[in-house]
Amino acid sequence: MAAIGRFQKGDEIFYAKVVDGELFRLHGDVFGSPSFDKKPLSVKGIKTLIPVQPSKVIAVGLNYADHARESGKPLPKEPLFWLKAPTSLIPDGAKVEIPFPNHRTDFEAELAIVIGRRVRNVTPAAAARYIFGYTAAEDISDRTIQNSESQWARCKSFDTFTPLGPYVETKIDPHDLTIQLFQNGQLRQNSNTSQLIFNCYQIVSFVSTNMTLLPGDIILTGTPSGVGPIESGDRLEVRIQGLAPLVNTVK
Incomplete structure (x- = not known):
């Protein structure tokens, strides 16, 4: 495949x-x-459509050192993750809807892991055999809510806050891929997955020690620096080397 x-x-x-x-x-x-x-x-x-139907969407935060610095947060000693509502998923071409126009709402480009086999307590060395493939994603975030709460599930789980797709690439090495986000044609984020603090295999291993992962489950691996606000009418495009681009507009 x-x-x-x-x-x-x-x-x-x-x-x-x-x-x-x-x-x-x-x-x-x-x-x-x-x-x-x-x-x-x-x-x-x-x-x-969205390329898979996950039982859960997991997001990893502060996984690029430059983004941790711009957020004013210390580097994590182990992967920091939370759950996003699967109802936040939208496919390529769909519209991101801002629920509170008076709030700051940001884009975040991310590489997403798609799980291919049921897995629990896997080692990093064996993690690849449980991965179906990779796709592009965004972790849209209501910063106003995020900065007012100690947990991040609500601010990142509104309907339409997880664009995903368009396809899952099953034959790609995830460890050295350019990742970019363009807002209205302007380059806003530009990094490489080689800069991940915890790589894809380490993430799958860590998450699997905390919960069972099922086929189709999604893990967002974190965003690099350059995150910024969105507004109605914006066109957002995530480009990850070797993957089809993910394009969504904002209303």
Whole structure:
């Protein structure tokens, strides 16, 4: 497999492999050993959905040293994570909705891990075999609420606050990827996953010692420096090397 997406045509929802813009329907378990049609589908009338349906969305914070510094926070000694509501997920092309226009609300570009197999208490060395792939994400954050509370679940779990996709790339090394965010065409965040304090395998290992991870679960790995406010009318684009870009607008 390579890039895998989840799509809808009429009332039918299905997975497909994406090759040079063409879709090849998937048959069987997407997390198992599926087969694919040899002929591409007609893309007319097909809608791109969030690429998986997770039982939970986990977010890791302060995982780039430069972002920790700009936030005025000390570097964590172990991964700092919390849960985001799965109802905050939206696909590529959907609109981010700001619930409180008088609050500061920020963008955060992130590499997302997609779990492929049930896992508990895995070591970093063995973590890769439980990862299905990687996709682009944003962790939209209401800073006004975040700065007034000691926990971060509410400020990051509003509906539409987790853009994800468009596809899951199943054949990529996550350890040295350029990660960028463009706001209305202007480069705002520009870093590399090699700068992660805790890499993807260490994150999966740590989270799995605290809870069981299931196929389709999402782990956001943290954002680099350069986070900033959004407003209605903005166009946000996350570009991660080797992945399809994630584009959303704000209202």
